[in-house]
Amino acid sequence: MASYEIEHNVKATSSKAHKRERPNLDTFYSSLEHVDTSGVQNSNALPTPGDVAAAYRLLGQSMEALMMDNPNSTLRDNLLETISQFIEAPPTRPKGLPASFIDGLDRVPKKSLKKDDECPICGIPFLEDKFPLVVRLPCNDKHMFDLDCIQPWFKLNSTCPLDRKDLSVKKVSSPPPSKSDDEEEYDDMYG
Numbered sequence: 008m009a010s011y012e013i014e015h016n017v018k019a020t021s022s023k024a025h026k027r028e029r030p031n032l033d034t035f036y037s038s039l040e041h042v043d044t045s046g047v048q049n050s051n052a053l054p055t056p057g058d059v060a061a062a063y064r065l066l067g068q069s070m071e072a073l074m075m076d077n078p079n080s081t082l083r084d085n086l087l088e089t090i091s092q093f094i095e096a097p098p099t100r101p102k103g104l105p106a107s108f109i110d111g112l113d114r115v116p117k118k119s120l121k122k123d124d125e126c127p128i129c130g131i132p133f134l135e136d137k138f139p140l141v142v143r144l145p146c147n148d149k150h151m152f153d154l155d156c157i158q159p160w161f162k163l164n165s166t167c168p169l170d171r172k173d174l175s176v177k178k179v180s181s182p183p184p185s186k187s188d189d190e191e192e193y194d195d196m197y198g
Contacts, residue, residue: 032159035065039162042101059097062163063090069159070128077130086128086160086168093163101163104175109161112142115151127169128156146172 041058067090074083117139125132126141133139133153142157144150146167160168165175 032069035062035069035159036162038062038065042163043103053099054101056097056099059099059101060094062101063093063097066090066159066163067094073129073156073159077128082127082168089164102165102175103163104161104165108174109154109158112144112154115141115143124151126151126153126156128152128160144174146170146174 038058038061042054042062067087070083070086070090074086077083115133117134120133120139120141122134123132124134124141127150131153133141133151136153140154141151142154144152144157144167147170150167150169157168161174166173
């Protein structure tokens with residue numbers, strides 16, 4: 008028996024299911040403190056290009072670790088190419104999405120997930136996790152991700168990794184229906 012099983016008084020399980028081990032992203036999230044200017048009062052305070060490039064470099068390493076077992080090489084290549092472009096020519100300010108956007112993403116209930124639905128980033132089927140935390144992006148109902156996989160991307164980017172639609176732009180609601188000529192305008196001044 009391994010030391011973990013002995014220390015916790017559990018029996019070793021021989022599960023054939025893929026273990027959903029996530030890379031440690033602490034270094035990535037701590038590097039965001041150097042590039043996040045959302046709470047800064049001085050509007051002229053910009054992060055240094057080196058700090059922004061370092062944050063994108065850590066994002067690239069995180070995405071590579073998340074996608075290690077993913078056979079979908081097209082998405083992997085596209086994401087890593089985009090990240091490398093940002094490393095070579097870092098923007099003055101990353102265009103990440105606020106935590107309120109990430110927290111507000113639609114959660115996909117486990118009941119509505121199909122057996123073959125999988126995260127496009129890590130390639131692991133959602134239902135292999137006992138308690139999957141799957142989010143749906145507003146750009147397309149079929150764009151579903153593990154929250155742990157998509158969150159690092161949204162910290163530095165505001166686009167969907169699949170179709171590159173900018174998610175920071177709010178949808179404009181349709182204008183109210185116009186009044187017809189035979190309809191009288193209501194004046195609420197006279198009750």
